[in-house]
Amino acid sequence: MSAAPKWKKLLRVDVALLILACLLPVVDQRWHFDMVDPMRGVMVFAILALGLNIVTGFTGLLHLGMAAFMAIGAYAFAISSCDIYPFQLNFWWAILFTAIVGAFAGVLLGAPTLGLRGDYLAIVTLGFGEITQDVLKNLDVITKGTQGINPLPSPHVPWWTATGFGMLEFTSEQELPWYWLFLAFVVVAVVVCRNLERSRTGRSWLAVREDELAARCMGIAPVPVKMIAFATGAALAAVSGGLWVSMYSSTGEPGNYDFQVSILALCIVIVGGMGSINGVLIGSIAMLGIANIALPKIASVMQSAGWVNSGSVFGSPNNWKYLVFGLVLVVMMRVRPDGLLPAKLSIVNAKKKNAVEPAP
Template identity: 60%
Template sequence: MSAAAPRFTLFSRSQLIVLGLLAATPLLDLAMPSLQLSAPMRTIVTSAILALGLNIVVGWTGLLNLGIAAFAALGAYAFAILTCEIYPFQVGFWWGVLLAGAFGALAGWLLGAPTLRLRGDYLAIVTLGFGEIVQDALKNLPAVTKGTQGINPLPAPTLGMMEFSSETPVRWFYLYLAILAVIVFLCRNLEFSRLGRQWFAVREDELAARCMAIDPDKVKLKAFAMGAALAAVAGALIASQLSSTGEPSNYDFQMSILALCIVIVGGIGSITGVLVGSIVMVGLNNVLLPIATQSLQRAGIGSTGNVLTSPDNYKFLFFGLALVLMMRYRPDGIVHSAKAVKK
């Protein structure tokens, strides 16, 4: 349980390997331009940030959050309102992302404060309900959120003299990857910090943690707020990438479940696991499925008339099987977290 704090390095070896692999993917794009990988690659990065946020809550603190997409939505809309030219603020990309994260943390705090003392499965349902409420509220308040149109256009990042646009997808990908690397670094330090150890203690045994003078409600609330902040940052990055918040129903239960699949399939509680999980899940969902669909259509099989020949229609089945099989045979995920305690 007590992980001795390792010698100071920026990243662990496995994290470095996965980040390095991600950094090398534009080469793949160069080699096979027909695959058009740069857009899904950025999705891998943003999904990884979202899932790292969820990992703090689910993996480290042991609270099931089924509405993480709601915080991504709040982040995206906060970013949009703060940066879009139709609103008076226009604080620019970086302040937009930071303030969106802060807003996410505030929202997580406000939801968590009254609900975190609930039993685990009840809390899961509350977060699910919150996810639905946020979607509906965004849809039903068009005066602020433009309803189903979404808010656009949104600014692309700028960094000193460097400009980012859809013409420079590789540069943009590396910027997002750098943001991911910073977040991985922060998460890694959090994991070994006093707070991180308190989270593990609460996850393993709340009563015992309380006896060690840890206030479970307080540390849970911190986990909830930090997870929400990361999710909101992910939402802001997604929105900037699309130059639009998209419609509120983009941030639906399916998005929350995709993030949960990433954490669970990759390795619950492990940062490397989350990174691997995002590559596997988003790779399957956003790269392999479209490629399979295209090639089937080219072969003349994938007619729109038959539901069975469109790979996209197997998405739910695939998510579902992934969750069931992982829970049954490998509840610790692909990347085994050393701190996950056998029950």
């Protein structure tokens, strides 16, 4: 442990990111980077990817249907809170309900399938994602089909408003309240994930990931352990879906929660480093930064330089996303399969360390 230099111990990625996140609105107000709006998307996807990180990173199960749980969360939030339905919960109860529904859906998918081998499980989750999308689209009696459910409630928070201390109601136009709310959710999610990682459950996840047979020999039952991972991951994904639709006050169409979203979440986890919480945070900034900030900027620069016209297929930044995601996956797997910030608590690494330098 003493091998790491002192400055590295002081450098804590999570704390640095939190400070930067707190400074961003101030800097943004002063110099107008327009970063607050895209950062909200980054934070929602960070929560989604933290959920995926539990399943794929900690437990080693490739999950290709995370978007389904995001969709389930979105619709659970919408149906429990929208005023065209009888429940009409407020934001906080609806989010809680969303998390429970998400966890339940995770168990429902996991119960029959978690005994399957790795690549089969991946395909089952993919199929689940597609079926969920179809069901949401086709059951338009309940889900309003492609119109989406709206309007949805926003949170009320005790805060200083224009008229003094009172209840602040969020609206879709305001950016900052949402920014702080999502930041708070990300912080809570990170703390939950970190504590889970260090808990008995979390260590069983890692044990199952590293060697299922050895884990069984140590008295860990793999299926229940995987089930908890599935449920927790699904709950986080559902919460991210609930937050997302609350901000837009509409679920949008079911096609928004497609395979591309699941793969974006996977890219985030792989770029950041599977099983590394800080990695997921960095990964979500990197991936969404590329997809939602860098690509549109590059496209507008190229258009103003006259290299591409806006009508051509190359002119729209959306048309480059598949290529970027694909290249990220292929290149990362070849060059740096552990990601940008590899997980510290890897059992394999721990073994290697002991082998190289025995304890003093």
